[in-house]
Amino acid sequence: MTKLRLSALLDDKPVKITVELPAAVHRDLVAYAEILARTSGEATPPDPAKLVAPMLQRFMATDKGFAKEKCTTQR
Template sequence: MSAIKLRLGPLPKATTVKLTVTIPSDLKAMLDRYATQHSQTYGEPVDAASLVPHMLETFMARDRAFKAMRTKTTRSPSPAQ
């Protein structure tokens, strides 16, 4: 393992659903570089496509406005008195 600490930790195993997206070539190049660094850091080969779902999940989990909206919409109404 490398001494570098990446924001995205080791990838968990999960059930997947295929989603096709189009991204700019420079973003794909950055994802490929990140995947290379991730592989070196954690000692397991990973490609850019495998990283994207985890990056999106991490991003949404840390988005305060999204979290507040989710909490507000999932809160069950209190029983009538």
């Protein structure tokens, strides 16, 4: 079974932003959503746009340089 970095998406009050993504990134988001649905047993894949925030959260949470600087600037 494939082990993805994301799990079920939590329902949270969003802040709307608009971004442009390269077509290749969008295709990968669509593929990721399809794999996520298949591995979690969901009938339909989530909207690929809903994957962006959890992916960014995960990226920032595991970036040691960011965590170090964040702690320094919040003192």
